[in-house]
Amino acid sequence: MKFIEKLGAVTEKNNSLVCVGLDSDVAKLPDGVDQLGFNKAIVDATHDLVCAYKPNTAFYEARGAEGIQVLKDTCDYIRAVAPDVLILLDAKRADIGNTNAGYVQFAYDYLGADAITLHPYLGREALEPFLARGDKGAVILCRTSNPGSGEFQDVLTDGKKVFETVANSVAREWNTNKNCMLVVGATYPEEAAAIRQIVGDDLWFLVPGVGAQGGSVEATMRAAQNAHGDGLIISSSRDIMFASSGADFAEAARAKAKALRSEINTYRKGK
Amino acid sequence: MKFIEKLGAVTEKNNSLVCVGLDSDVAKLPDGVDQLGFNKAIVDATHDLVCAYKPNTAFYEARGAEGIQVLKDTCDYIRAVAPDVLILLDAKRADIGNTNAGYVQFAYDYLGADAITLHPYLGREALEPFLARGDKGAVILCRTSNPGSGEFQDVLTDGKKVFETVANSVAREWNTNKNCMLVVGATYPEEAAAIRQIVGDDLWFLVPGVGAQGGSVEATMRAAQNAHGDGLIISSSRDIMFASSGADFAEAARAKAKALRSEINTYRKGK
Numbered sequence: 001m002k003f004i005e006k007l008g009a010v011t012e013k014n015n016s017l018v019c020v021g022l023d024s025d026v027a028k029l030p031d032g033v034d035q036l037g038f039n040k041a042i043v044d045a046t047h048d049l050v051c052a053y054k055p056n057t058a059f060y061e062a063r064g065a066e067g068i069q070v071l072k073d074t075c076d077y078i079r080a081v082a083p084d085v086l087i088l089l090d091a092k093r094a095d096i097g098n099t100n101a102g103y104v105q106f107a108y109d110y111l112g113a114d115a116i117t118l119h120p121y122l123g124r125e126a127l128e129p130f131l132a133r134g135d136k137g138a139v140i141l142c143r144t145s146n147p148g149s150g151e152f153q154d155v156l157t158d159g160k161k162v163f164e165t166v167a168n169s170v171a172r173e174w175n176t177n178k179n180c181m182l183v184v185g186a187t188y189p190e191e192a193a194a195i196r197q198i199v200g201d202d203l204w205f206l207v208p209g210v211g212a213q214g215g216s217v218e219a220t221m222r223a224a225q226n227a228h229g230d231g232l233i234i235s236s237s238r239d240i241m242f243a244s245s246g247a248d249f250a251e252a253a254r255a256k257a258k259a260l261r262s263e264i265n266t267y268r269k270g271k
Numbered sequence: 272m273k274f275i276e277k278l279g280a281v282t283e284k285n286n287s288l289v290c291v292g293l294d295s296d297v298a299k300l301p302d303g304v305d306q307l308g309f310n311k312a313i314v315d316a317t318h319d320l321v322c323a324y325k326p327n328t329a330f331y332e333a334r335g336a337e338g339i340q341v342l343k344d345t346c347d348y349i350r351a352v353a354p355d356v357l358i359l360l361d362a363k364r365a366d367i368g369n370t371n372a373g374y375v376q377f378a379y380d381y382l383g384a385d386a387i388t389l390h391p392y393l394g395r396e397a398l399e400p401f402l403a404r405g406d407k408g409a410v411i412l413c414r415t416s417n418p419g420s421g422e423f424q425d426v427l428t429d430g431k432k433v434f435e436t437v438a439n440s441v442a443r444e445w446n447t448n449k450n451c452m453l454v455v456g457a458t459y460p461e462e463a464a465a466i467r468q469i470v471g472d473d474l475w476f477l478v479p480g481v482g483a484q485g486g487s488v489e490a491t492m493r494a495a496q497n498a499h500g501d502g503l504i505i506s507s508s509r510d511i512m513f514a515s516s517g518a519d520f521a522e523a524a525r526a527k528a529k530a531l532r533s534e535i536n537t538y539r540k541g542k
Binding site for chain 1: 294296327328329330331332333334335336337339340343361363364365366367368370371372373374376377381382390391392393394395396397412415416417418419420421422423424426427428429433436437440
């Protein structure tokens with residue numbers, strides 16, 4: 001199945017544009033719960049409310065080979081419990097062509113992820129091993145959510161900013177397999193609106209930065225959704241996963257995910 | 272010890288600006304040799320001839336948790352056999368601030384690497400967890416060696432190209448701990464010369480792209496070395512590691528590494 005079809009199917013089925021970031025920092029886990037057990041409990045509690053899970057590799061690599069095994073077991077568990085829900089691997093990779101084959105193998109063959117986040121700096125030619133896979137999503141960093149993202153992303157080039165050049169290239173030249181998405185931070189709604197203008201209605205955004213990082217759901221939805229009331233996935237990590245530090249963490253995560261889904265849907269055009 | 276001091280010490284001790292890329296693609300290993308055994312044999316055969324090893328994480332992640340264990344065992348082995356030789360982790364990472372802590376832990380605490388390669392796209396603020404470590408190198412992608420690297424890196428901004436803006440920012444603003452390096456592809460000697468002009472003599476380059484990718488040692492040395500006859504490390508992977516596919520692979524790798532060291536040293540100013 002094509003990535004874009006899988007994305008459309010799950011957002012419709014669960015009536016949800018919510019992505020839960022599985023940034024399972026072991027220092028923040030509730031007492032007596034290990035990283036894998038924590039992830040499983042979050043997935044059990046939320047999988048009917050979300051369209052995607054987004055494990056960030058940094059929180060697993062930090063623990064070396066053992067952490068990578070937990071990441072794999074987490075992905076296997078998501079597929080077993082909720083085969084429709086997407087796994088977006090937040091790995092922020094990108095190397096030269098022949099080397100990316102190793103990351104393709106890691107993300108798609110080993111972990112079975114549906115998509116991976118990628119840096120654009122090396123250009124389309126380098127990312128071809130990802131772009132060629134119409135069954136998998138290539139989620140390109142465009143305007144990131146961090147405070148200092150403008151340092152290079154906002155550099156002006158012939159009246160256009162670098163992030164606008166990236167958005168334009170991805171929409172017009174990289175997306176021949178209809179499998180590209182763009183990372184657009186909720187912390188920059190003006191920039192998100194500019195990107196939506198550039199790319200039109202067909203390209204989907206992955207939007208981190210609501211909640212702990214300060215982005216607003218309302219501002220994001222007004223700026224970034226497309227004419228069909230979708231075209232974006234809003235990702236929340238800490239606010240959902242660590243909604244409670246007690247034994248009721250999974251219940252609390254469910255409540256937060258449900259509230260986020262409702263809040264997002266309030267602002268969807270035509271829904 | 273500061274990263275820049277360790278770098279100076281090993282290049283002097285081994286009279287070498289050679290870095291061997293440990294891109295140990297399992298599909299290319301000689302018969303009967305596994306990934307770890309291969310790496311150990313290459314290290315045994317070359318460690319007195321080089322200043323650094325550069326394992327690329329993609330070739331290990333491709334094999335999942337097992338591959339990460341081989342990467343760790345390889346790093347441990349290098350430290351045991353050749354404690355002076357640098358381990359440059361070619362991981363091409365970069366995430367937002369709090370998340371990079373996981374990659375710092377992976378590269379420095381778990382693997383014990385001396386440096387890591389990083390994408391510049393998220394800006395200095397995001398990379399602070401790497402830049403703050405004066406004992407470890409932050410090797411920033413500037414002008415990469417791949418054929419399509421110009422797509423965004425050459426975009427003109429106020430008469431300067433994006434890669435020149437990156438070079439200038441890293442040299443003038445990011446390098447307060449004297450631990451930054453720049454990745455500059457051997458396939459683009461003109462651009463390398465432009466970067467040397469911008470950054471002066473103090474900033475070191477990591478130069479991939481000689482050999483299989485088509486870059487020339489002579490052109491690289493003329494373009495990229497500093498006034499002291501150093502300021503760069505030239506990395507070769509396939510040409511050295513896979514110099515022979517037979518049982519004599521380690522011997523053949525030694526011969527190639529020795530020849531590359533000599534060739535580079537021929538062009539060093541004042542040596």
